[in-house]
Amino acid sequence: MKYTARQPRTNHNVSPVSPIRELLILLGGLVASMVLIYILLGLGADLLVQHISPQTEQKLASFFGSKKNPGKGQSMEEQWLQSLVDQMETKKCVQLPYPITVQVSPSKKVNAMALPGGRIVVLSGLLKRVRSENEMAFILAHELGHFKHRDHLRGLGRGLVFAVVSTLIGGSDGALSGLVQKSVQVSESSFSRDQESAADRFALDVLNCAYGHVTGATDFFKHMPKKQDPGALGHYFSSHPENQRRIKALIKLQRQKHYHEGKRLPLPIKEGKIKKSASSP
């Protein structure tokens, strides 16, 4: 019997799978399980948020930079905004378990944020667009509404859950975890439509309580140029292009609750300077 050496016809050591197909299947599975975990843990975070004490929240706040003392080192604009918030609190229109500090941050974006630890950050781009005190008060009251409903923690909870999940799956230094974190940062979640509507309703009540009328509540939405780039507008507009819906909802609520119209108070800020006593209660 003669033996002839020959090569095997197929390579048994390499699985005959298409790499692209494998990638799609694995990525699809990963995305599906991430979504499932996100939904489940997000629901868990929503439940948890109700039970986070103000003390714990203060501790969480340290992750977001140090908090300035109210009245110390605040600019003229910040002092004015602070006085508006303080006014709402002294009139007992808003009751929060901790004091609120207002900070102005230089940015071209038109936005305001509610951060853990009772910090409202107003971007200077927004300040430039505001035309009356009532309008600004509505925006601040809207942010206070987020604190009242603990939306700021809810958003944080989801973000934290996502970061934790991706770290668990890929390890903090894996290529995959980097990919997940980058895509999370790109699609940085905002408050939901319901949360915004709830904050709007709260702000309308606060505005009526503080000023005795609700003039100026819908001004801000109307002032915005219609074809403004939504990405540059932050959470006031980007997550809900339907300004008209919010305006209508506010007007409807105003009628239901029989809130009156009143006089618009002018802005105390002119060219960066504050007229004295313009905003005193």
Add this chain to the structure above:
Amino acid sequence: MYDLLIILSLTALGYFAGGWAERRHYRSIEKREQELLHIPAISMKSVPYPGEEVAAAEMVHGSAVISIDYFKRLLASLRNIFGGTVASYESLLDRARREALLRMKESAPGADLFVNVRIETSAIGKASGKRSVSCLEALAYGTAIFLEQKP
């Protein structure tokens, strides 16, 4: 955002460049294997010829280092989550082993057979905790036997 673009383009580069290099390498491997097919390389410890027929015996080795690419690494890290066969690394190991074996054969021209052939694999450049693309080395070694009279 830019980081995401960088990762995506590196992955695409890995898929196209890595795939091209792999196909090219396999063509070379298959051609050379065919040429060296008539020289047996076996794992037996003993020489299947009487001692007086052996003119010389020499230890020979061949090694090959193959790098993984971003695409293969992405596939493997996805596999790490779900478990199963890491098909993307299989071709790397296969190429490294066959290349090492070929280089071992090529390092002893005129040998009639290789006995006691062993293949070993190790990972190199694998810094733990750092984002580095590591590579693997396959080392094939054995004893080349030169016979007095050609069989």
